[in-house]
Amino acid sequence: GFDASKIDLSNANGTLGPLTASEAGKTWTATFTPTENVNNVTNNTIRVNMSGVRDLAGNGTLSPVSSAHYTVDTRPAGGVVVPTATITLTDTTLKAGETTTVTFRFSETVTGFSSEDIVLTDANGTLGPLTAVGTDRKIWTATFTPTAT
Structure with a gap:
């Protein structure tokens, strides 16, 4: 019951070539080709929908199976490198x-970052002034105050 239709590539940042079975169907392989001009180091996974996949004795599971997270960086070597950012809240x-x-943590030093770059449309609160942490301008902080009602 296993075939390419069972593979979920929605978080893969790439495509798979044709599947090839070996070891009497125990091992399946395919060539993964990452999407061009992508830099994603945290969310990449390949999932398999196990519904309908069974062993020779008829045993199966409905639980999906997921690969470990992996990195995709297909930006051109001499091309433009754009900074990435991670946003975290001390209390959620x-x-x-x-x-x-x-905290706004950038992958490299940034210039021109200001409160006008932050979208609070769905935040249900306000953000105080930004403050650079240290001299390398990779980490910025601000105080978030939720709307009272």
Whole structure:
């Protein structure tokens, strides 16, 4: 019951070539080709929908199986490198009157980063002034205050 239709590439940042079975169907291989001009180091996985996949005795499971996370970096060697950013909140469960520190961590030194670059449309709160941490300008912080109601 296993074939290419069972493979979920929605978080793969790439495509798979044709599947080839070996070891009497125990091992399946395919060539993975990453998508061009992508730099993703955290979310890449290949999943298999196990519904309908059974061993020779008829045993199966409905649970999906997922690969470990892997890195895709297909940006041109001499091309433009763009910084990536990670946004974290010290506290993610806030009540009225509380605040938390928001950290913006960039993969490289950035210039021109300001509060106008931050979209708070779905944030349900406001962000205080940005402050660069250290002199390398890779990490910035601000205080987030949730809307009272």
